[in-house]
Amino acid sequence: MRLSANRLGWAAGQRQIVSDVSLQIESGETFGLIGPNGSGKSTLLRLMAGLMPRAQGAVMLDDDPITKLPRPEIARRIAFVEQQVETSDALSVRDVVELGRTPWLSALAPFGSQDVEIVRDALSVVGMAEKVEQGWSTLSGGERQRVQIARALAQRPRLLLLDEPTTHLDIHHQLALLRLISRLSVTVIFALHDLNQAMNCDRLGVMEGGRLVACGTPPEVLTPERLASIFQVRATPLRDPADNSTLFRFHCLEE
Amino acid sequence: MNTPVTSGALPRATGLGVLLRPVALWGVPGAIVLLAAILAGVVIGETPLPFSMVVAVIANNLWGAGYEVDLIDAGIIWSYRLPRTLVAAACGAGLALSGVVLQALVRNALADPYLLGVSAGASTGAVVVTILGVGGGMIGISGGAFIGAALAFVLVAALARAAGGGSAQLVLAGVAGSQLFNAMTSFLIAKSANAEQARGIMFWLLGNLSGVRWPDVWLAVPIAGVGLFACLAFVRSMDAFSFGASAAASLGVSVRRVQVVLIGMATMITATMVSLVGSIGFVGLVIPHAMRFVVGPRHARLIPASALAGAVFLIAADIVSRILIHGQVIPIGVVTALVGAPGFALILIYNRRRL
Numbered sequence: 021m022r023l024s025a026n027r028l029g030w031a032a033g034q035r036q037i038v039s040d041v042s043l044q045i046e047s048g049e050t051f052g053l054i055g056p057n058g059s060g061k062s063t064l065l066r067l068m069a070g071l072m073p074r075a076q077g078a079v080m081l082d083d084d085p086i087t088k089l090p091r092p093e094i095a096r097r098i099a100f101v102e103q104q105v106e107t108s109d110a111l112s113v114r115d116v117v118e119l120g121r122t123p124w125l126s127a128l129a130p131f132g133s134q135d136v137e138i139v140r141d142a143l144s145v146v147g148m149a150e151k152v153e154q155g156w157s158t159l160s161g162g163e164r165q166r167v168q169i170a171r172a173l174a175q176r177p178r179l180l181l182l183d184e185p186t187t188h189l190d191i192h193h194q195l196a197l198l199r200l201i202s203r204l205s206v207t208v209i210f211a212l213h214d215l216n217q218a219m220n221c222d223r224l225g226v227m228e229g230g231r232l233v234a235c236g237t238p239p240e241v242l243t244p245e246r247l248a249s250i251f252q253v254r255a256t257p258l259r260d261p262a263d264n265s266t267l268f269r270f271h272c273l274e275e
Numbered sequence: 276m277n278t279p280v281t282s283g284a285l286p287r288a289t290g291l292g293v294l295l296r297p298v299a300l301w302g303v304p305g306a307i308v309l310l311a312a313i314l315a316g317v318v319i320g321e322t323p324l325p326f327s328m329v330v331a332v333i334a335n336n337l338w339g340a341g342y343e344v345d346l347i348d349a350g351i352i353w354s355y356r357l358p359r360t361l362v363a364a365a366c367g368a369g370l371a372l373s374g375v376v377l378q379a380l381v382r383n384a385l386a387d388p389y390l391l392g393v394s395a396g397a398s399t400g401a402v403v404v405t406i407l408g409v410g411g412g413m414i415g416i417s418g419g420a421f422i423g424a425a426l427a428f429v430l431v432a433a434l435a436r437a438a439g440g441g442s443a444q445l446v447l448a449g450v451a452g453s454q455l456f457n458a459m460t461s462f463l464i465a466k467s468a469n470a471e472q473a474r475g476i477m478f479w480l481l482g483n484l485s486g487v488r489w490p491d492v493w494l495a496v497p498i499a500g501v502g503l504f505a506c507l508a509f510v511r512s513m514d515a516f517s518f519g520a521s522a523a524a525s526l527g528v529s530v531r532r533v534q535v536v537l538i539g540m541a542t543m544i545t546a547t548m549v550s551l552v553g554s555i556g557f558v559g560l561v562i563p564h565a566m567r568f569v570v571g572p573r574h575a576r577l578i579p580a581s582a583l584a585g586a587v588f589l590i591a592a593d594i595v596s597r598i599l600i601h602g603q604v605i606p607i608g609v610v611t612a613l614v615g616a617p618g619f620a621l622i623l624i625y626n627r628r629r630l
């Protein structure tokens with residue numbers, strides 16, 4: 021699904037948190053959002069999901085303005101995994117993933133065997149199938165994140181918005197998630213901090229101070245000057261003989 | 276992570292069977308338990324009446340069966356104990372449902388039907404009518420209580436909205452509103468009530484089912500029934516609030532609409548029940564929590580379980596309030612707290628393993 025954002029913005033009181041972001045994400049694309057802490061990545065993702073009150077600008081999903089779509093229809097198209105979520109309810113892993121079916125269900129279409137199957141698939145995709153009965157609150161941070169990703173997959177969306185999905189994951193699950201994302205036929209937009217992981221995206225957007233300051237393929241975007249000015253690092257490119265890909269090693273630049 | 280997930284909807288089998296199976300599985304036993312509780316509520320009392328006579332009187336009144344019964348006993352059963360028991364059941368169910376709704380939407384374990392100032396407003400309304408004589412006898416204590424409850428809720432909701440509209444703001448506005456109305460009640464009692472009136476109001480505030488007659492049944496039972504069906508229609512939305520309102524929105528729930536409909540309905544139920552029988556504490560807070568331990572946090576089970584448990588619990592509390600001290604009726608709110616608090620403590624301790 022194509023998402024186009026036109027002059028998105030959001031202000032908290034007098035302070036403009038995100039300003040004037042215009043973007044076009046093509047169908048099937050994997051788009052990475054990078055930028056320092058507090059640069060507005062999470063806020064921008066929430067704006068694109070249509071979840072912010074008092075949003076400025078407009079979001080189009082394919083040819084439909086998001087504000088004109090009913091909530092369940094948006095949730096059938098977009099699934100969102102937030103950076104952090106909490107609950108006080110004693111939900112099991114299965115309960116959480118079943119929540120992903122919510123937008124597809126109604127009084128006339130109750131939870132059925134297809135839904136059971138979709139939930140089971142989603143759990144096995146993230147490697148949590150053995151823990152379906154465990155309490156969500158007893159899971160480790162990485163397991164919680166994987167369960168939330170399974171919940172998002174159970175939504176069967178056409179666009180996945182992921183806010184730092186690899187943060188709590190061990191190295192195996194980080195790579196497995198990135199491989200999953202690259203294989204999914206859905207459009208993916210995700211915020212991340214690991215610039216080496218960002219190299220694998222189709223395109224990258226760089227946020228700084230609430231603005232989208234650069235947008236393009238990873239080599240176009242991750243120039244030495246930009247790494248120095250925005251991330252305050254110097255990068256040494258290294259070549260991995262295994263697959264001839266370029267990796268960065270970063271060095272902190274002192275002010 | 277290696278099976279790519281495809282997007283889009285799958286064809287879905289719909290059928291009456293999927294809908295009816297849980298109704299048959301849980302609804303029938305539930306109805307039997309409720310009926311048994313209602314019969315117990317009619318049979319047990321200061322003067323125990325034989326079960327056969329109770330059935331005969333009910334049959335006489337429902338379809339003119341024409342059994343020979345003692346007229347005084349028949350009067351006690353039909354005009355006094357049956358309506359009282361039915362209203363107790365409706366109140367228990369309604370308060371428990373309101374508790375579930377508020378705990379789900381406000382995301383606060385301490386939320387109960389009186390959270391939004393409804394009970395405090397009702398007592399002020401009742402006091403204004405009884406002591407100040409506002410309404411000139413036209414309104415009555417129930418009408419005054421209902422108006423007070425509605426006013427208090429409107430005030431609390433407006434304050435919460437002005438403060439930003441989040442659930443934390445709603446809880447705080449509710450606390451402020453309750454304090455204000457409780458203070459007004461105390462002020463009015465201290466200023467103008469005589470000892471007799473003060474005692475009467477105290478008694479009413481703690482919950483009192485002795486004045487209940489058939490017209491009250493025709494108000495309480497339909498409201499509890501409508502509440503139950505409305506809640507059942509929103510079980511998935513309430514589940515979706517588990518991770519907060521914003522997560523619910525991203526799951527396709529129209530957060531604002533669900534909040535307005537369900538919180539408005541919970542307030543309506545609570546205001547009606549409080550105006551009929553006074554503010555019976557504990558049911559709306561504790562029954563939902565107890566049922567979470569029994570049937571889990573998912574609302575498709577929690578809602579019917581809480582309604583049933585609330586109804587049975589309040590019938591039981593009413594029986595106890597009538598027979599505990601011979602010749603004297605204890606306010607039912609005292610019984611619900613005396614029985615409910617230790618029971619709830621036991622549940623908490625028994626379930627610590629799960630946490």
Ligand SMILES: Nc1ncnc2c1ncn2[C@@H]1O[C@H](COP(=O)(O)OP(=O)(O)OP(=O)(O)O)[C@@H](O)[C@H]1O
Nearest residue numbers: 032037055056057058059060061062063064103227
């Ligand atoms: N409701 C709010 N009120 C005030 N300020 C806010 C609000 N939400 C976000 N902010 C501020 O907006 C800025 C951007 O926040 P955001 O969460 O979008 O950053 P981010 O790029 O996701 O950062 P991180 O990498 O740490 O996740 C931060 O400085 C934050 O303090």
Ligand SMILES: [Mg+2]
Nearest residue numbers: 061062103183
């Ligand atoms: Mg963030």
